Amino acid sequence: MSSVDRQLEELEAEIKSEIPSDISVSAVKYEGPELVVYTRDPKKFAQQGDLIRRLASKLRKRITVRPDPDVLSPPESAREQIMEVIPEDAGVTDLDFHADTGEVVIEAAKPGMVIGRHGSTLREITKKVGWTPEVVRTPPIESSTVSNVRNFLKQERDERRQILERVGRQIHREEMSNDEYVRITTLGCCREVGRAAFVLSTPETRILIDCGDKPGAEDEVPYLQVPEALGAGATNIDAVVLTHAHLDHSALLPLIFKYGYDGPIYTTEPTRDLMGLLTLDYLDVAAKEGRAPPYESEMVREAIKHTIPLEYGDVTDIAPDVKLTFHNAGHILGSAVSHFHIGDGLYNVAFSGDIHYKDTRLFNGAVNDFPRVETLVLESTYGGRNDYQTDQEDSERKLIEVINEAHDQDGKVLIPAFAVGRSQEIMLVLEEAMRKGKIPSMPVHLDGMIWEATAIHSTYPEYLRDDLRDRIFHEDENPFLAEEFNHIDGGEEERQEVADGGPCIILSTSGMVEGGPIMSWLRHVGSQEDSKMVFVGYQAQGTLGRRIQNGWDEIPINDRGGNGGRSNTLKLKMDIETVDGFSGHADRQGLEDFVRTMNPRPEKVLCVHGDESSVQDLSSALYHEFNMRTFAPKNLETFRFK
Amino acid sequence: MSSVDRQLEELEAEIKSEIPSDISVSAVKYEGPELVVYTRDPKKFAQQGDLIRRLASKLRKRITVRPDPDVLSPPESAREQIMEVIPEDAGVTDLDFHADTGEVVIEAAKPGMVIGRHGSTLREITKKVGWTPEVVRTPPIESSTVSNVRNFLKQERDERRQILERVGRQIHREEMSNDEYVRITTLGCCREVGRAAFVLSTPETRILIDCGDKPGAEDEVPYLQVPEALGAGATNIDAVVLTHAHLDHSALLPLIFKYGYDGPIYTTEPTRDLMGLLTLDYLDVAAKEGRAPPYESEMVREAIKHTIPLEYGDVTDIAPDVKLTFHNAGHILGSAVSHFHIGDGLYNVAFSGDIHYKDTRLFNGAVNDFPRVETLVLESTYGGRNDYQTDQEDSERKLIEVINEAHDQDGKVLIPAFAVGRSQEIMLVLEEAMRKGKIPSMPVHLDGMIWEATAIHSTYPEYLRDDLRDRIFHEDENPFLAEEFNHIDGGEEERQEVADGGPCIILSTSGMVEGGPIMSWLRHVGSQEDSKMVFVGYQAQGTLGRRIQNGWDEIPINDRGGNGGRSNTLKLKMDIETVDGFSGHADRQGLEDFVRTMNPRPEKVLCVHGDESSVQDLSSALYHEFNMRTFAPKNLETFRFK
Ligand SMILES: [Zn+2]
Ligand SMILES: [Zn+2]
Ligand SMILES: [Zn+2]
Ligand SMILES: [Zn+2]
Ligand SMILES: [Zn+2]
Structure with missing residues (x-):
C-alpha cells in the first residue's frame, strides 16, 4: 500500500471515530489540497x-x-x-x-x-x-x-477531477529526503522589470513562482531552460504559484504546459480569470504584430484547467513540506503576497509579488503581517533613491486640473493604462470627480480590454477595498456602471467619431504604448495640439511609452488602416503629462514602510523587479536603515537560506 | 552531414592545402581534444x-x-x-x-x-x-x-579509442545557444574543508570540478543530486576536471560513473594514477570498517578509462565554448590550478584547487600568472586571521630538534601523514638531514601507501621541483632511494619488531588519524612515554587527529589484532608535537601573496575550502586589502559572473 493510501486509511478511521455513529463515511480522498x-x-x-x-x-x-x-x-x-x-x-x-x-x-x-x-x-x-x-x-x-x-x-469537469486527485496524492506523498535546505533561484526579474520567475526549492519540492514576459524586449524570457527550472524536465516542478495576472508575471505560464508541465497552478480566482484574459490577448497581439506566439491558446486553457484557486488567508498544503498562504497585495485585483512555510517550522519566505502599501480607491494596502518570515523577496519598481511619488490626493488634484485644462481648450485627454488595475482606479477617480462636479461630466471612453477587466472586477468585489465592495454589494451603487463610461466596441469607426467630437477622456491599452488600441488613438488624436496625453503608470525601459515620456515626439506608427502596413512617422503634438501618484506599485516610501512595519521583520531581503539602480538603492537603504542582510540578485543565481 | 563532419571536411581540405602534394591524408578525426x-x-x-x-x-x-x-x-x-x-x-x-x-x-x-x-x-x-x-x-x-x-x-585500448572519438565529437559540436552566461554552483567545500565539488556552467556546457568526500563526516557528500549537477541526469555534465588526487577532491568521482556519467575526466597523468591508488584504498578502508562502499572498484577503472591527461600549460578545448589550461599548484604531485577560458574572450575563471604558494622541497610554488582571469575560486584552508605558519626552514629545524630529542631518550617518532605529498616532503627533509649529519642515521619506516605514492612521484619527475627533477633525472641521485627508507610490507609482525626496536622514525597513513596503519602504530607505540607523535599536516574538524592535537589522550582503538573487534581505550602517553610549516597548503600569508602577485588581479574571489571563520576572514581581508569583490559562498548557491 502506498503511503498516501495508508494515510487516507488512517484519516478515515480518525474521522469515523470523531463523528456520530449514525453518519456513514463511504470514502475519503484527496482532491488537490482538500480532503474529500x-x-x-x-x-x-x-x-x-x-x-x-x-x-x-x-x-x-x-x-x-x-x-x-x-x-x-x-x-x-x-x-x-x-x-x-x-x-x-x-x-x-x-x-x-x-x-x-x-x-x-x-x-x-x-x-x-x-x-x-x-x-x-x-x-x-x-x-x-x-x-x-x-x-x-x-x-x-x-x-x-x-x-x-x-x-x-464545467465542460472539463471530469479531467479536472482527475487532475485534482493526482495533485492531491502528490501533495500528500511521503517525504523522501532527510536533507534540509531552502533555496531561491532567480530566473528573471533581477536588476530589471519584467520576466518575473523564481524557483523556490527544498530537497523535496520545487515551486515555480510567476513566469512573465519582459515588456519592450520580447526575446528576453525567463531562463526556464536551466536545469534548476525546466531543463531537468517539466515534471521536476511540483507546483506553480502566480502572484498576479500582469503579463510580466503571467505571460509565459501557459508555455510550461507546452513543455510538459502537468501540475497545479495556485492563484486567486480573479487572477485565474485575468490571466486567461491577458494571456489570450497577448497571443492576439503577437499574431497581429506578425510574431510567432510562444504557445497556442490551447495552453491557456490547460493553465486554467490546472488552476487551484485559493482565497486570501487560506493556509494550504501544496507539497509535503510546503504550506502556501496568499495575502492581499494591494496591487491589482487578486494580487497576492505569497507566504511559504517550509518544513515543520524550518523556514518562511514571503514573495511580495507587486505591492501597493497604502490603501487606494480600489484596494486595501498590502498585508505585511505574518506568523513568521525570515526572507522577503521584495519588488523594487520604485526602489530608487528619488522614487518618492506624489500622494494620490495630490495626483488626483493634478489629474483633475489637467482634465479641466484640456476641457477648457476643447481638447481631449488620452491616458494609456494597463487594462487591469490602474484603469479601474482612474475610473473611480473620474466617477467621483464628475459626481462631485470637480470636472464637467463628459464621456469616458474605455478601449482595449478595460471594459472587460472592469467587468471582472465587479465579479469579485470581495477582493476590492471594503467600502468599494460595499457599494457594489449592498447599495447597488456600482461606480463602474456610471453612465459616462462608454465601451469602445465599434472599432476604428467609433474611434474616428470620438476623435472628431468634443472634449472627452480616453482610457486605452496598452499601458506602456507597446501596441494595442492606444496606437490607433495616437494616430487619431496624436496631432491635436489642444489635447493631452497623460501617463499614470510605470513606463519600463525600452518601451515607446518611456520614450514619449522622455520627450520623443516623432514616433513610428505602423498604419494598419489599409495601406499595406506602411510605416509612418507621426509628429506628436499633444501635451505630454505625467501624473505619477496612481501607480499600482508602492513608491520608495511605501517599500520602506512595508518593510519597517512588517511583522515580524525579515532577516534577509532580496530586492528584485526594478531597474539596476533601483534594486541597488533599495537594497542598500534597507541594509543601512534596518540592519538586515539585503541582496540585489542577478538573474540565474541561487541563494541558500537554510 | 553533421556540423562536426563538415568541420572535419574543411579541416582536411585546409591540411591538404598546407602540406606538400606528395604527402597523402587518408582521414582526419577528432580523438578527445586532439585532431588526428x-x-x-x-x-x-x-x-x-x-x-x-x-x-x-x-x-x-x-x-x-x-x-x-x-x-x-x-x-x-x-x-x-x-x-x-x-x-x-x-x-x-x-x-x-x-x-x-x-x-x-x-x-x-x-x-x-x-x-x-x-x-x-x-x-x-x-x-x-x-x-x-x-x-x-x-x-x-x-x-x-x-x-x-x-x-x-593497454587492455582497454579499443574502448578507450571509442570514448575519445565520441568525446572529440562532443567537444567540437556546434554551439546551440545564443545566450551568454557564466555561472558557478557550489556543491560542497563551502564554509567547510571537504567534499570539493563545483559546477561551472554556460548556456552550452556544464563542467563538474572535483568530487570529493569530507574527512571525518562520511555522510556529508557533495550535493550531486540537485538538478544543476546530476539531478537532471548524468549526461547533463559535459566534462569533469580534477584539480588533484586528494580524497577530499577525488573520492566520489568514480561514483558519477555509477550514476551514468560517460564523459571525460581531465586531469594530469600523475593525478590519474594517484586517484586510482587513493580511491581504491578508500574502498578498502570502507570495507575494513564495515561501511558500504559508495561504489565498486569497477567504477575506479571506469574513471581511469575516461581520463584524458593534460600537461601543465596545454591549452585544451574541452567544450565548444571552454578551453582548459592546467598550471602547477605546488600542493601535491600533479596538482593543478585550473584555468577556464570561456567563450571567445567572454570570461575567465581560475579554480585554485589546493595550492602552496612558496617553493617547497618537492614542488615549485603555485602559478598565478594567466593571460586573463576575472574570477578566482580560492582555497582558504589557512585563511583564518591567525593562520600564519612557521617558515619551512624553522619547521625543519624544529622537526630535527624533536627527532634528536626522541633519539636521545631512545624514543621513536611517529608521524601521521597523507600518503601523497607531505610524506615525500618529510622524506626529503629526513634524507638531507641524515646525509648532512643533522640527525643520526636511523631507519625511516614508511607505512600505508607512502611507499607506493613515492614510487609514483619518481615516475613523474617532470612534475617535481626543478632541482629535484634533475637529481632524479640526470644524476641518478634519487633521494627517495636512500637506504634509510624502509617499506613496511610485513604487516603487524614487522610493526611489532619496529616497536620493540630502537630509535626510528615512522611515517604512516592516514594523515588525520582516521584509520589505516597509523591506528596500529598507536597501539604499538602509543604508550611509549619516550616516543613522540608529530603532526605535520592540517587536521580537519571532527577527525581523531584534531582531537589528539587538542589534548585528548584517551582514544578508542578497535583492536583488530584478533580479539574479535573488541573496542579498547588507549591511554596515549607519547608527547604530542605539532610542527606546522610543512603543510601542503599556503598559509594566510601565502594566500594573500598568491592574490597580491596574481597577474592579472581578479575582479572577484570566491573563498572556499576552509572552516567558516577561515573563509570569512580571508574574504574580508582580500576585500579590504585589494578592493576586490569577495564572497564566502554557502554550499548549493549559484553565482553568475557574466
Ligand atoms: Zn504587476
Ligand atoms: Zn510586475
Ligand atoms: Zn493535464
Ligand atoms: Zn589537497
Ligand atoms: Zn583539499
Missing part, C-alpha cells in the same frame, strides 16, 4: 452544525463533505427545493448539478444570501436535497472572460 | 621537420599524425630498427605496438633520450618504421599503481 469525505448521510452531516469545521481543525486539513452519488435527490426536484430555500433577493441566475461529485453550482447576484449566516443557508440546502452547494457570483457587468472560464471548467 | 591526421606517408611527414607544429598553430588545434595501418612495417622488424635509433642509455624496458592506431608505446628509464632534441629521435623513428612513437617513463621505483594503470589502459 463521501457520505451516504449528507443531510445528517449538515445537521451537525460545525462538525466539518471541528474535523478540519482536528485533522489540520481542508475538508469537503460530499454525498455519495446514489443518495442524491434527482436534480429536477432538488432544483425546486433549493429555490425554495434561497431568498428571492439572492438573484439566482443558474443552477448546475454534477452527479459525479454531488455538487450543485449556484450562480447568484448576491452569493452572501445563498450562503447565509455562517453558511446556514448552504447547510439548509444540503439537509433538504443532499447535494453540496457551491456558490459563484453572477457578474454584475457581463464578462465574457468569466463566463468562458466557468463554461470551460 | 591519418597518412599513408608517415615517413615523409616526419621528414618535414616542424610541419606538425606549423599545422597546429595554423589550425589552432592539437594535432597528432598517425600512419595508415597498412603502411606500417611489421612489428618484429620495426622493433629492431627502433632499438637501433634509440641510444642504449635511454634504458628502454618495453615496446608495445598498436596496429590499430600505428602507435608504438616506448617505456624507458630516460624518456628524454627517446624523444631527442626537439623530438628529433622520435621523428627519426617514424622516418624509419612509419610507426608513431609515444613515450612513457619506466618507474625508477617499481609502482604497482603505475603498471596496473598502464596495463589496464
